[in-house]
Amino acid sequence: MDVLAEKMIESLTQWNIETKMSTITVDNCSSNDGMIRLVQEKLSNELLLQGKFLHMRCCAHILNLIVKDGLFVIEGSIETIRDSVSFWSASPSRMEKFEDVARQLKISCTKKLALDCKTRWNSTNLMLQTALEYKDVFPRLKLREKAYCTLPT
Template identity: 55%
Template sequence: MSLNTYQFDQVRVRNKLARIVILQEYPLSMVDHIGFKEFVVDLQPIFKLVTRNTLKSDILKIYDNEREKALKMMDKNESRMAITIDMCTSSNKKRGFMVITAHFINHTWTLQSRVLRFVYISSPHTKDVLAKVLVDCFLEWNIDRKLSTITFDNCSTNNVMIRLLLNKLDTSSLMLGGFMLHMRCAAHILNLIIQDGLSIIGDGIERIHDSMIYWTGSSKRRQKFEENARQLRVQCTKELVLDCKTRWNSIYLMLSTALIYKDVFSHLAKREISYTCLPYDYDWELAKDICGRLEFFHSETEFFSGL
């Protein structure tokens, strides 16, 4: 094997390694793991395994290359672009981030979507801060004159932010002078509607909620629940799930799972003295009725989220 061929293979394999880390979200430290090092040596002894710093550099090169390709593609694209904005909070340090995604149809009439920015937003998330981030992003990608709509959730801050954006953008380049720029997220509207309804019947499912908390409260209790489910030959492998106040469909998922294990709860109530929140028959009837009604909305939410 010639030196040039070897160098080419090194670069290609390093690129493949970096892409695996990106796709599978592996930690950079995996290249320091003894088992992984031994695997690489056995697989290809002539490959020189990189350090985590080099791996990080390779990943950033891939990002820069993909970003450059996306910039060129979007610059050539003549269609307008619909922007979706999503705010999220990291689970570890509770920091706020904004995800800005562009959606457009290319020259072959194929729908394309590209994440433009995933950016940390310092608190407080005021209208001025959010508007500046968006304008900077539009100018950076040279799409400020190609916008069709921007979809947000129904936070009141976003209403004011749109007015700030219109003052910063060239409204003559926008459809109807920017009258249709602000689109409200259909999934979020659906969420608000259902949350209003669930707030009325919240007390009726309290014992089911408490039962879920009890049997997911420790690994020992969860294990005991699973053992009793197997003893009763419940043909289901779903794990017990708790609801989340900010996600209405988590209530649907919690109730639909609890209904499957209804007999298990009753069985355990006879054996576990400290389990005192067994749902009554009318609690189960209410849960069944609620699930039947929420199933449609759950399907629609998944449909909206997949668009």
């Protein structure tokens, strides 16, 4: 945090904006809290309103933390769906079998199963939305494919 504060102050003064800045938005980690505190201490006389409102926490980061906590509660279910999506999208022949069963059940195959990136909750959301559209396909495939053993419930 000392190095971050030093570099922040150096950059602000180099650009001559330390007296024009009202806030700094950072994510919620303790080193950023400390960095902002040090910047406020060193520049308090030059900051707008003596830096009272300098530290703004990033709303997107807060939202991300909330969603990750929520997803953690259902992680077991997500893993089962992830395993199913991985199994059926592993090869063109499996994908074809998946789409055939979907068509037999009169389910439109406009969306492809897509495996998520575990660190990006928006991709997990997309994977879950798509899998939900095919929820009736998975049990039918379980009856036809002995190697398929991770049926979502």
